[in-house]
Amino acid sequence: MNLKTAWIWGLVSAVLAAGALAAPAASAETLRICSDPDNLPYSKAEGAEHGLYVDLANLVAQKLGAQPRYVWWLSMNQRKALRNTILAGKCDAYFALPADKDYGTRGMKRTQAFLDVAYAVVAPPSFSFSRLADLKGKRIGVGFATTPQIVLAAQGGYTTVTYRTDAEILAALDKGEIDVAFMWGPAAGYDNLTRYHGRWRVTPVAGEHMDHQVAVAVPAKDAALLARIDAALTELRPQITALADKYGFPQGQPVAVGMAQVQAGPADVALVPTAAGGTPYGQPSPYRMMAVAAADPAAAGRELFNSTCSHCHSPNGASPIRARDLRRLKGKYGDDWLKEAKQTIEEGRPDAGMPTWGGTLKEDQINDILAFFKTIQNN
């Protein structure tokens, strides 16, 4: 019986019994929860520790006055797991899924995000890590095909050592084969706590592709249940923080690792096309090395823009989407356009998906970008 029918059945029996001997409707509720049976620190079916998701699901069920019942499904293939559980009507809530906007959730609705999850830098406490460039010259352990591997490769100038699993990275750090690890934060935090006696500092990072959030998913039709779980999550915020602590999820202030922070390393991409292709390349890759010490602020701003902002605003700000076309700023905001642009870069427009760059970009970098904007305004 799913939650909704259980609840209706509860009502019906209450009415039938004219309130005389019916137990409160809520006590008949079962909250069927889908999760992965073997995926610590998130969830585990058996053993002493059940993981953050399961502990939280129990608390949510308690708030709802329901009995939790677990439906386990391995999530090696996430889509397959969803198809066979929540989308097959086998549970009322899936703990948990990405809260990211572009994560497809057809047939489901998600609650508010309840937890930050991000990549993290793992190193001895003596290592001072406040910006990505601090990793220069270090042997950095990364996971195969993970975001840090790809982002560091794209930026160049970093020495990475690639491993297949999170466990291998930490073992290498333990043996001194690498100086730092740049890996998935929850995995690092949990293993640091449970297997390495908390000997490392695990610092979460923030930046594009690096930090995410997770939410609970319910079947799309269960709007009422969604609202109830949402409310429970709000009330449970202190408990969620405590659980994050219990399972070692990195909790500190994240270090911003925006691409723009990084100065150019030794270029492993030739800036000038070689003779092999024979043709000049019209459009530089957004990840081409930034020109070092550019004398022209507008040119420096353009490089920075194209490596940082062009994902959303298109190369050189010429987005085909009108609202993102930065050649229209002057026309749109009139004389105040520079002030407006500066404020938007610094503070972001969270509702429109524009991140806050104030903590990531330095003052002079923002000024360079503004200098570049001046060169592209439509008349």
Added chain:
Amino acid sequence: MLNRTMKRSAFALTAAASALLFAASLANAQEWGTYGGDAGNTRFSKAAQVTAKNVGNLHVKWTLQLGSLRSQESTPIVIGDTMYVTSSFGPATVFAVDARTGALKWRYQPDVPKGIDQYACCDVGNRGVTYSNGKIFVGRLDANVVALDAKTGKELWKTAITDYKNGSVITSPPTAVKNLVISGYGGGEYGARGSIVALDQATGKEVWRTYTVPLPDEPNGNTWKGDSAKNGGGAAWYVGSYDPQLNLVYYGTSNPSPWAAVVRGSDTSDIGEQTNLYTASVLALDAGTGQIKWHYQFTPHDAWDYDGVNEMVLSDLNMAGKKTPVLMTANRNGFFYVLNRSDGKLISAEPFVDMNWASKVDLATGRPVEIPGNKMRPGMDRKAVDICPSLLGGKNWMPMTYDQSTGLVYIPTNNLCMDMVDTQPEYKRGAFYLGNDFQIKKPVKGDYMGGLTAWNPVTHKQIWLDKNPLPWTGGTMSTAGGVVFQGNVQGWFNAYDAKSGKQLWGFNTGSGISAAPMTYTLDGKQYVAVVSGRTESIPAFMGDIGADVVNASSEGGTLFVFALN
């Protein structure tokens, strides 16, 4: 030529078979002794009882239920009067049956680990077995190569050539060469480092192993960025070819790994020296030592998942009045390559399907000339749109045939395009990764998505094309009777006039066909055989088009054997 008295002595038969298989390029019209018909994978048979005139009288003689559903990819082989055929999933079963009646002789059903499908990127198919010296050799999904007694099916030895948990499953029959049995494995999608391994046929002991990706301190190690080579892919997951005169074994290699090209080198068409050897390449290996004699890279620093594994078809072509030993391959990247197989020199490379990621292959450098401005090369946050062909290739693994009588190759082709970009975040078990986002789309040109292309490898001309509204059409086989056979995703097994492309006959097998057919002659009767059972995993890559492929037929697993009445 083998006759029926010889089959009593398995050993004599074997020796004769190995000597004859390639040399005569299937001068033997009786047997079909290896996956590709001969060691050169021509898939051409001199059997001529079934002709363009009488093929309309083909009827089912017997069938064999393979016992597993989905993704049947096996081509049976016939040695003497015994047919050996495999099912999907493991293989779940290797069958030895009487080639006249289908009467069961033995079955081999290995215990393959549960849940192995998660390690098989592209389905749980098995393409068949290899016969040599009285033994049947099978490559399994769990990365074991096993030897079976050809008479009894008893397992003689079993050797794991890698760890399947690295995504390195085996789906193709190994290559038998003298006393060796040679196999690669998959894993280009999972960060495996490819290698080709030779085992002793008698004991299963490893004799040589050649990695398809050099580490930084090895020759050509400079073609990789950082330490990316150690997870560099280049898996040789399909069948090899063998030239006994040159004593060379040829294998194609898969895409490099990971898909995000920036990890392996430049993120632009300006790739410099980081070409990621020897991925998306053909390797010619000394059969005795495994030493790489030459290599040719089809897609340097691949960013499209253009595997180079498609079979290498060996024959001698008359090129400009000179008989030339060539290797032909219809690559996923859309070019049909002809190389001199003794030294790897490129003779020609011409588009055999609509394609637009490169304008041509420069014959002097051997390199494709990409469209300028990275327009067709996907990169980090740089989406390339309407790239043709799609990552499924102008041709996928389904094998082509080289017909000695017409001088044409018959290629199962796909006409699909795609959009692709690196960086779409992926979510796996609570963690996020940067991914590669692609969407396979209907073609830019043409109202069809698959077909059978008759192609002249000397003049680089398409002779005819039989169109199919859906992609993923099956493998091929041609005969001296002037007939080309091919199945399709709708489940029809068709015969075409080799010269004109006119469809002469068709039979509805009831489930989609990917596997390539074969033919053999016993007691004066020519049989034609094909395995039916539609693909399951591949359509998942194709979006809405995939739904049409799945809806085109039901799941299945049956071997059909036909003969004239």
